[in-house]
Amino acid sequence: xxxxxxxxxxxxxxxxxxxxxxxxxxxxxxxxxxxxxxxxxxxxxxxxxxxxxxxxxxxxxxxxxxxxxxxxxxxxxxxxxxxxxxxxxxxxxxxxxxxxxxxxxxxxxxxxxxxxxxxxxxxxxxxxxxxxxxxxxxxxxxxxxxxxxxxxxxxxxxxxxxxxxxxxxxxxxxxxxxxxxxxxxxxxxxxxxxxxxxxxxxxxxxxxxxxxxxxxxxxxxxxxxxxxxxxxxxxxxxxxxxxxxxxxxxxxxxxxxxxxxxxxxxxxxxxxxxxxxxxxxxxxxxxxxxxxxxxxxxxxxxxxxxxxxxxxxxxxxxxxxxxxxxxxxxxxxxxxxxxxxxxxxxxxxxxxxxxxxxxxxxxxxxxxxxxxxxxxxxxxxxxxxxxxxxxxxxxxxxxxxxxxxxxxxxxxxxxxxxxxxxxxxxxxxxxxxxxxxxxxxxxxxxxxxxxxxxxxxxxxxxxxxxxxxxxxxxxxxxxxxxxxxxxxxxxxxxxxxxxxxxxxxxxxxxxxxxxxxxxxxxxxxxxxxxxxxxxxxxxxxxxxxxxxxxxxxxxxxxxxxxxxxxxxxxxxxxxxxxxxxxxxxxxxxxxxxxxxxxxxxxxxxxxxxxxxxxxxxxxxxxxxxxxxxxxxxxxxxxxxxxxxxxxxxxxxxxxxxxxxxxxxxxxxxxxxxxxxxxxxxxxxxxxxxxxxxxxxxxxxxxxxxxxxxxxxxxxxxxxxxxxxxxxxxxxxxxxx
Numbered sequence: 001x002x003x004x005x006x007x008x009x010x011x012x013x014x015x016x017x018x019x020x021x022x023x024x025x026x027x028x029x030x031x032x033x034x035x036x037x038x039x040x041x042x043x044x045x046x047x048x049x050x051x052x053x054x055x056x057x058x059x060x061x062x063x064x065x066x067x068x069x070x071x072x073x074x075x076x077x078x079x080x081x082x083x084x085x086x087x088x089x090x091x092x093x094x095x096x097x098x099x100x101x102x103x104x105x106x107x108x109x110x111x112x113x114x115x116x117x118x119x120x121x122x123x124x125x126x127x128x129x130x131x132x133x134x135x136x137x138x139x140x141x142x143x144x145x146x147x148x149x150x151x152x153x154x155x156x157x158x159x160x161x162x163x164x165x166x167x168x169x170x171x172x173x174x175x176x177x178x179x180x181x182x183x184x185x186x187x188x189x190x191x192x193x194x195x196x197x198x199x200x201x202x203x204x205x206x207x208x209x210x211x212x213x214x215x216x217x218x219x220x221x222x223x224x225x226x227x228x229x230x231x232x233x234x235x236x237x238x239x240x241x242x243x244x245x246x247x248x249x250x251x252x253x254x255x256x257x258x259x260x261x262x263x264x265x266x267x268x269x270x271x272x273x274x275x276x277x278x279x280x281x282x283x284x285x286x287x288x289x290x291x292x293x294x295x296x297x298x299x300x301x302x303x304x305x306x307x308x309x310x311x312x313x314x315x316x317x318x319x320x321x322x323x324x325x326x327x328x329x330x331x332x333x334x335x336x337x338x339x340x341x342x343x344x345x346x347x348x349x350x351x352x353x354x355x356x357x358x359x360x361x362x363x364x365x366x367x368x369x370x371x372x373x374x375x376x377x378x379x380x381x382x383x384x385x386x387x388x389x390x391x392x393x394x395x396x397x398x399x400x401x402x403x404x405x406x407x408x409x410x411x412x413x414x415x416x417x418x419x420x421x422x423x424x425x426x427x428x429x430x431x432x433x434x435x436x437x438x439x440x441x442x443x444x445x446x447x448x449x450x451x452x453x454x455x456x457x458x459x460x461x462x463x464x465x466x467x468x469x470x471x472x473x474x475x476x477x478x479x480x481x482x483x484x485x486x487x488x489x490x491x492x493x494x495x496x497x498x499x500x501x502x503x504x505x506x507x508x509x510x511x512x513x514x515x516x517x518x519x520x521x522x523x524x525x526x527x528x529x530x531x532x533x534x535x536x537x538x539x540x541x542x543x544x545x546x547x548x549x550x551x552x553x554x555x556x557x558x559x560x561x562x563x564x565x566x567x568x569x570x571x572x573x574x575x576x577x578x579x580x581x582x583x584x585x586x587x588x589x590x591x592x593x594x595x596x597x598x599x600x601x602x603x604x605x606x607x608x609x610x611x612x613x614x615x616x617x618x619x620x621x622x623x624x625x626x627x628x629x630x631x632x633x634x635x636x637x638x639x640x641x642x643x644x645x646x647x648x649x650x651x652x653x654x655x656x657x658x659x660x661x662x663x664x665x666x667x668x669x670x671x672x673x674x675x676x677x678x679x680x681x682x683x684x685x686x687x688x689x690x691x692x693x694x695x696x697x698x699x700x701x702x703x704x705x706x707x708x709x710x711x712x713x714x715x716x717x718x719x720x721x722x723x724x725x726x727x728x729x730x731x732x733x734x735x736x
Contacts, residue, residue, distance in 0.1 A: 001629070002504065005712075009420070012353060015379060025396070025518045028342050032248045033486065042512070043424070044270075044601035044727045048500075052141055052143075052433070053141055054141075054143050056317045056480040056488075056490055056492070057143055057144070057145065057147075057478070057490075057492055057531075058084065058143075058144040058145055058440055058443060058490075058492075058531055058544065058546045058548070058595070059125075059141060059142060059143045059144065060082045060083055060141070060142050060144075060597065061139055061140070061141050061142075061577060062078050062079065062081075062082065062139060062140040062141075063138075063139050064137070064138050064139060064165070066078070066081075067134055067135075067137060067140075068583060069192075069654070069656070071317055072134050073124075074095050074130050074134060075129050075130065075132040075133070075137070075140070075162070076089075076095030076096065076097050076129050076130055076525075077095060077134075077607065078134050078137075078140055078650065079097050079140065079466045080612060080642065081598075081609075081644065082142050083143055083144075083544070083595045083596055083597040083611040083612070083613055084099060084100055084115060084142070084144045084158075084546075084556060085097050085098065085099055085613075086098040086146075086613070086637035086640050087348050088103070088125050088637075089250075090125055090127075090250035090287060090288065090289050091127070091251070091285060091287045091288045091652065092191070092219065092222055092251075092253060092254060092285070092286070092288060093125035093126070093127070093130065093219070093253075093254035093256070093282055093288060093304075093307075094125075094126075094130050094285070094287075095129065095130045096125030096126055096127070096129065097129060097142075097160060098125075098157070099142065099144055099157040099158035099159075099160070100144050100145065100157050100158060100548060100550070100591065100593065100595070100615060101157065101306040101550075101591045101615040101617050101633070101637065102156055102157025102158070102215075102565060102591070102636070103124065103125050103442070103635065104121060104122060104123060104124050104125055104126045105117075105121045105122070105123060105126075105498060105501065105503070105504075106154060106156045106498055107152055107154065107155070107156070107157045107158055107159065107160060108136050108147070108152070108153075108154040108155040108159045108160070109128070109129055109132075109159075109160045109162070110151065110159060110160070110161045110162065111132065111162045111164070111278070111311065112276065112313070112331075112365065113314055113315075113329060113331055113365060113367065114311070114333045114365065114497055115151075115152070115363060115365070115388065115390050115423075116128065116132075116169075116311075116335075116496075117153075117154050117417070118335070118337060118355060118359050118392050118421075118501075119156075119359065119392040119394065119421035119423075119451070119501040119502040119503065120337070120359055120389075120392075120394065120415065120501070120502055120503050120507075121503060122503045123504065123505070123556070123558070123582060124502065124635060125146070125635075127285075127304075127307065128309070128337075129160065129333070130282075131280040131282070131307065131309040132162055132280070133215065133260065133278070134182070134268075135197050135199075135260045136164050136165060136213070136258075136260050136278065137162055137164060137165065137467055137663070138160055138163045138164060138165045138166065139162075139163045139302065140160070140161070141160075141161040141163070141439075142158065142159075142160060142161075142165075143158050143159040143160075143161065144158045144166070144287070144531075144546070144595065145157075145158055145492065145494060145529045145531050145548060145550075146158075146476070146494040146495055146496030146527050146528070146529035146550065147159045147473045147476075147494065147496065148476075148494075148495060148496040148497050149429060149443045149445045149474055149475060149476045149494060149495070149706050150427060150429065150443070150444065150445075151442060151448060152388060152423060152425050152427075152447060152523075152653075153233060153423050153447065153497060153498050153499050154497050154498050156496035156497070156498055156525070156527040156550075156552070158528075158721070159494075164260075164262060164276065165211055166209070166210040166211065166262065166264060167201055167202070167203055167209025167210055167262060167263075167264050168180065168201055168211075168329075169203050169206050169207070169208075169209040169264060169266055170206060170311050170704070171351065174299060175190075175205070176204070176205065177202065177203070177204050177205045178202065178204075179200070179201070179202045179203075180200070180201040180202075181198070181199070181200050181201075182196045182199050182200075182201075182213075183196065183197070183199075183592060184196050184197045184198075186217065186579065190222060190223050191219050191221065191223065191252065191253065191397055192216055192218075192219070192220035192221070192734075193217060193218070193219045193220070194217065195215065195216055195217020195218060195219075195256075196216065196217070196565075197213055197214065197215035197216075197258075198213055198214060198215075198224075199211070199212065199213025199214075200212060200213065202443075204399040204605070206266065207265065207266050208264070208265050209264045209266075210261065210263050210264075211261075211262045211263070212259075212260055212261035213259075213260060214257075214258065214259045215256075215257070215258040216255075216256070216257050216258075217256055218255050219252075219253050219254050219255070219256075220252075220253050221243075221248050221249065221250070221252050221253050222244070222248075222249045222252040222253070223247050223248050223249070224247050224248075224249055226246070226247060226249070227242065227246050227247075228240070228242070231311075238290065238294050238617065239289055239290075239292070239294045240288050240289065240291075241291065241292060242299060246394050247260060250291055251286040251287065251288040251289075251290075251291025251301060252284075252286065252288055253284070253285075253286070254282055254283065254285035255282070255283040255284055256280070256282045256283070256378050257280075257281045257283075258279065258280050258281070259277075259278075259290075259378050260272065260276075260277060260278045260279065260313045261276070261277045261278045262275075262277075263275045263276075264580050266285045269319070269320070270318060270319050270320050270321065271316075271317070271318055271319075272316070272317040272318075272319070273314070273315070273316055273317075273723065274314065274315040274316075274317070275313075275315075275316070275728070276311070276312070276314075277310075277311070277312050277359065278309075278310070278311045279308075279309075279310050279311075280307075280308065280309045281306070281307075281308045282304070282306070282307040282308070282443070283305065283306060283307075283308060283618055284303060284304075284305060285303065285304045286301055286302065286303045286304075286569075287301075287302045290302040290510075291303070299344065299345075299348055300343075300344060300345050301343070301344050302341065302342070302343045302510075303341070303342045303343075304339065304340070304341055304342075304343075305340045305341065305342050306338060306339065306340040307338075307339055308336070308337070308338040308339075309335070309336070309337050309338075310335065310336045311333065311334075311335050311704070312333070312334050312335075312645070313332060313333035313334070314331070314332050314333075315329060315330065315331045315332055316328070316329070316330045316331075317329050323371045323373075324368075324370055324465055325368045325369075325370070326369055326370055326371040327367075328366075328367070328368050328370070329365075329366070329367045329368075330364070330365070330366050330367075331363075331364060331365045332363075332364050332462050333361075333362070333363045333364070333365075333430055334360075334361070334362055334363075335359075335360075335361040335362075335363070336358070336359070336360055336361075337357075337358070337359040337361075338355045338356075338358055338494065339481070340354070340355070340356045340358075341354065341355045341356075342354050343355075343510070350377070350402065350403045350404045350501065351400070351401075351402060351403070352400070352401040352402075353398065353399075353400055353401075353411065354398065354399055354401060355396070355397070355398040355412060355413065355414050356396070356397050356398070357395070357396045357397075357413075357415060358394070358395040358396075359392055359393070359394055360392070360394075360395075361391065361393075362391055363388070363390035363391070364388065364389055365386065365388040365389075366386045366387050366388070367384065367386040367388070368384065368385055368386055369380055369382065369383070369384045370383045370384075370669055370710070378434060378436070379432070379433070379434055379435075380432070380433040380437035380480055381431070381432050381433075382430070382431050383390070383428065383429070383430045383431075384428070384429050384430075385426075385427065385428035385429070386426070386427060386428075387424070387425065387426045387427070388425060389422065389423070389424035389425075390422070390423050390424070391418065391420070391421070391422050391626065392419075392422075392502070393415065393419075393420055393422040394415055394416075394418070394419040394420070394502055395416040395417050396413040396414055396415035396416070396419075397410075397413050397417065398410070398411045398412060398413040398414060399411055402554070412508060414452040414508060414509050415453075415455070415503070415506050415507055416454055416455075416463055416466075416502075416504055417454075417507040417646045418453070418507060419451075419452065419453035419454070419466075419502050420450075420451075420452045420456045421449075421451050421452075421501060421502050422448070422449065422450040422451075423447070423449050423499065424447065424448050424449070425445050425446060425447040425448065426445065426446050427443065427444065427445035427453055428443055428444060428445075429441065429443030430442055430443060437481065437482050438479065438480070438481050438482070439479070439480045439481075440477070440478075441476075441477055441478045441479070441492075442475075442476070442477035443475065443476055443477065444473060444474065444475040444476075445474050445475070446471075446472075446473045447470075447471065447472060447473070447497070447499075447624070448469070448470075448471050448476070449469070449470045449471070449499035449524075450469050450470075451466055451467075451468045451469075451499075451500065451501070451505055451521075451539040452466060452467050452468075453465060453466040453500065453502065453505060453506045463506065463518070464520050466505050466506065466520045468500075468505070468520075470496065470499045470524050471538045471585070472524070474496065474497055475494075475495055475681075476492070476493060476494030476495055477492070477494075477561075477689070478490065478491060478492030478493065479491055479492075482638060485537040486536060486537050487532055487534065487535075487536050488534065488535045489532075489533075490531075490532065490533055490534070490535060490546075491530075491531070491532040492529075492530070492531050492532075493529070493530050494529050495526075495527065495528055496526070496527040496528075497525065497526045497527065498524060498525050498556075500522035500523070500524065500556065500582075504518070504519065504520045504522050504556065504582050505518055505519070505522060506520075507553075508591070510578065511558075511648075514578030514579055514580045515578070515579050515580070516558070516579075516580050516581065517561070517566075517579060517580070517581045518581070518582075519581045519582050519583060522556060522582060522583070522584060523554055523584050524554070525552060525553065525554045525555050525556050525584065526552070526553045526554065527550050527551065527552045527553075528550065528551045529546065529548065529549075529550045530546060530550075531546050531548040531549075532548075533545050533546030533547060533596070539601065540600065540601045540602075541598070541599065541600055541601070542598070543596070543597070543598040544588035544596055544597055544598075545594070545596035545597070546594070546595055546596060547592075547593075547594050548592065548593060548594075548595070549590065549591070550590070550591040550592070551588050551589075551590060552589040552590075552591065552619075552674050553587075553588050553589075554584040554585065554586075554587065555584070555585045555589045555619055555633075556582050556583070556584055556585075557582070557583065557585055557619075557622055557634065558580045558581070558582060558583075558622075559580065559581060559582075559583045559622045559623070560578065560579065560580055560623075561580065562579075563579065565579075566579065583622070584591075585619055585622055586620060586624075587608060587619070587620035587678070588619075588620075589617065589618065589619030589620070590617060590618055590619070591615060591616070591617040591618055591633065591636070592615075592616055592617070593613065593614050593615035594612075594613070594614050595612070595613035595614075595615075596611070596612060596613075597609065597610065597611040597612075597614075598610055604647075605647050605648045605649060605650070606645070606646070606647050607645075607646050607647075607648070608643070608644065608645050608646070609642075609643075609644045609646075610641065610642065610643045611641050611642045612639075612640070612641035613637075613638045613639070613640055613641065613651060615634065615636050615637055617632065617633035617636045618630050618631065618632050618633060619631065619633050644656055645657065665728035672728060
């Protein structure tokens, strides 16, 4: 763990809870160390590990300080500067990260080790990662490549691992209370955004801690830099739609409210209890690409009136247990996802279709790690194993409203109400170290997925019942070889899979490709991912470069079906211009590419970081018998990358103008933020600070080390100032 130098030696930087591993008991700080930590600023103690949890995989980390400096608008926005990640925004209030060419259902999202993917995640980009408040996160880790051995279904492209901020238990010490409050305000000129957050961190005697806050923001219509022209015709595009001034983009804007609370009880040095509550509520968020659709009247618009996500969970952590279970993390969770959509149609929007979907999820996960066994001289073995299970219950309703006559009638819901879905599995992963030079990794998972949905054979609906069970296994492994100090060669071969969910099996919805209908005969898709590359971690340079290829069997994609396949009395299906359904493609699809990042630590406080990624994919033609036999896969991102040049002064000033590609993107607000905070320990007045009793090195600013000056960036040209950080024993390594 990264550390700082205190009056009595190295001082831990506070508790860190890696998403995929049990949380270690935090190291208690001495009275002098706690005093020093408060003097140099709370951020020093709260900074988490920059080392990736999956260090022998292609992975990168966004730390808390990255988030504070970049000021991302959302959790997806925070990933724009990570290698192998491409973020698509279909709407102002949405964002979907692509990991090595895959997104939505084909990447898995975890929050503090709890699975966020549920059975209604739709095909293609979705909005659900946007419902994580980036201001509550300690770090974000991106694991690139198939990861189903550890994270189960959906982890075909990779995994997005979010770790929330923990209370600062260690700062309270044995003497009494500790408290820290913080207020933030954010504004943006491009869309009139205004909002803020207030949060509180309190602790008592290093045993009990509470971290929580509330936030709100109101975002208006987005003003672009000018007209958006079609690259093929040179004429203004029809979607998105602009107002008469040519710069105000319709179908944008939203409101959101967030609330969170995290209570931690440190029973003793080995046992810890956590209770977490995270609530996100978004209102009036239009789908920009469907306000209006390209071929529809300008009055048509799809709006998410309500997009809510609530997560409540408890976690029990054990540290320094018996040999077979030295670390243990057990979670029990409840989630509620609520969506209410409004689709205005007809002249002057007199006809309105309203849908409401509720997903209730209960889940549990167990992660156990053994101690590191010494099998022979220079040979070490450690094993992690566990299980997880998540059960969804779905309620779905829809109705039509004729505003001109005030009549409301029920209609076919998007999903089959009363559907249920279970995803579960048991897994194990072992790591074998050989003479501090080679590390071998191997593991496997057995999975069970159950999908059930009631049928409705009414001619107006025509839904067939579903009762499907899928079982199977996946595995993976890899090798990491230390060629010389600071240089490793890494190769991994991992499997991924995704079982069809309720969105695939039962959904009826309007999409950009046409009116989509369910397919109850889908089969799981499977992936095999191979990657090889280098990681360099030296005092003046950090680099990772990976080449990869994935083979995907039975890839699920949209295909067209004729009107004569519609239910006989389904007027919408019969009148639709284009009907599609999901189907497994026979054969193997390929995704291959290269991604990487480099950071340079330059003299005079300067630094530079650059990322680049190129992905290419092709698969069998979904329409059998047509040429060409193989066609490019949909939604593969273009060549993209970022460049950041930063400068940091020894007093804490920093500046960083960024550059991101490819080409122009949707105009985004230029935010500004002000913060205020106070901290203290009872009975000292809150906000009072003192350097009394500290050694001279801690009582006055010092010249930071080279790596400390360069290790963070800002995405907007600005000049800011932060309190100097405490002297560290060694700089962060392996940030990627």
